[in-house]
Amino acid sequence: MGWENNVRKVIPYTPGEQPKEKVIKLNTNENPYPPARSVRDILDNFDISDMRKYPPPNADILVNALAERYKLKPEQIFVGVGSDDVISMAFMTFFNSDKPILFPDITYSFYDVWADVYRIPYETKPLTADFRINPDDYKGENGGIIFPNPNAPTGVLESVDMIEDIIKANPDSVVIIDEAYIDFGGKSCIDLINKYDNLLVVQTFSKSRSMAGMRIGFAVGNEKLIKYMNDVKFSINSYTMNILTQVCGAEALKDEKYFTDTVNKIIDTRERSKIRLKELGFEFPDSMSNFIFAKPNKISAEFIFEELKKRKIFVRYWNKPIIRDYLRITIGTDEEMDNLFEALGAILNG
Numbered sequence: 001m002g003w004e005n006n007v008r009k010v011i012p013y014t015p016g017e018q019p020k021e022k023v024i025k026l027n028t029n030e031n032p033y034p035p036a037r038s039v040r041d042i043l044d045n046f047d048i049s050d051m052r053k054y055p056p057p058n059a060d061i062l063v064n065a066l067a068e069r070y071k072l073k074p075e076q077i078f079v080g081v082g083s084d085d086v087i088s089m090a091f092m093t094f095f096n097s098d099k100p101i102l103f104p105d106i107t108y109s110f111y112d113v114w115a116d117v118y119r120i121p122y123e124t125k126p127l128t129a130d131f132r133i134n135p136d137d138y139k140g141e142n143g144g145i146i147f148p149n150p151n152a153p154t155g156v157l158e159s160v161d162m163i164e165d166i167i168k169a170n171p172d173s174v175v176i177i178d179e180a181y182i183d184f185g186g187k188s189c190i191d192l193i194n195k196y197d198n199l200l201v202v203q204t205f206s207k208s209r210s211m212a213g214m215r216i217g218f219a220v221g222n223e224k225l226i227k228y229m230n231d232v233k234f235s236i237n238s239y240t241m242n243i244l245t246q247v248c249g250a251e252a253l254k255d256e257k258y259f260t261d262t263v264n265k266i267i268d269t270r271e272r273s274k275i276r277l278k279e280l281g282f283e284f285p286d287s288m289s290n291f292i293f294a295k296p297n298k299i300s301a302e303f304i305f306e307e308l309k310k311r312k313i314f315v316r317y318w319n320k321p322i323i324r325d326y327l328r329i330t331i332g333t334d335e336e337m338d339n340l341f342e343a344l345g346a347i348l349n350g
């Protein structure tokens with residue numbers, strides 16, 4: 001079939017499974033707690049006749065709420081349908097050089113997919129043996145830089161100073177810091193956007209804000225970067241974020257106490273889980289995210305993954321070089337984690 005020669009062929013990103021049956025779901029880093037109660041009230045009071053109209057194309061309900069929360073100008077904020085949409089837009093907008101973009105070899109597995117679909121050349125830089133980023137790897141010629149902080153799926157947090165060092169060394173390319181997990185104990189680079197015009201910081205409502213199903217992500221950067229992103233977005237689809245999502249997202253930002261309480265609960269459960277996993281013989285880099293990247297010491301990770309699944313406990317496993325000895329375990333509620341530890345105990349003791 002001749003037309004097939006002209007198809008844009010891509011190998012798509014593989015998301016974690018979303019099983020229909022009820023399972024203990026520790027495989028996609030969702031938040032085990034619901035969003036703030038006031039989001040329920042917003043839905044109850046929503047006037048469905050507002051659905052007749054197109055939503056605000058620049059999502060200003062949400063942009064203004066974010067501007068207030070992060071003490072920024074609305075012109076410094078871009079919102080998208082999940083940070084996957086935001087990062088995809090950023091790739092299209094900023095990564096148009098003939099030089100390769102750079103990211104770590106072990107990282108979010110969507111980056112190489114976007115690079116391929118947009119035909120952006122890329123080069124991966126190996127992490128150190130203890131899963132750290134070597135900043136010197138990111139100081140040569142490049143067409144752009146992206147990595148998550150904390151990194152995924154390792155959970156390892158790098159310092160703002162180290163990241164600033166990389167941003168400073170790259171005045172001619174855009175550096176994207178994907179802060180999907182920053183709320184679980186890391187320090188954000190957001191403040192640096194006022195100092196560097198080549199920095200874009202991306203965050204999401206999917207993890208710390210319990211709203212993966214609503215699809216909300218945002219990027220912050222200087223006004224010029226954001227303007228360029230909006231120009232690309234408005235060249236493709238103006239109305240990406242629906243009205244309900246905009247109002248629910250804005251509402252969720254108001255209850256700071258609920259947000260901090262749930263994040264702290266997850267951090268407490270994570271710290272407790274580190275102790276239990278060590279007792280069970282697992283090794284892992286210290287995690288500052290809502291998951292732990294853990295390597296069993298006796299039985300293969302793949303076997304444990306399959307055995308857990310039989311017991312209706314889902315974690316994430318990749319049969320890929322370097323990481324095939326590890327399981328990525330999302331931090332759930334205390335009760336879910338206790339179920340996991342009990343199952344792990346049974347599997348490890350045959």
Ligand SMILES: *Cc1c(COP(=O)(O)O)cnc(C)c1O
Nearest residue numbers: 082083084108148152180204206
């Ligand atoms: C989860 C995740 C995202 C994407 O989240 P969205 O649900 O699209 O907002 C982006 N980057 C990393 C590293 C992630 O883990």
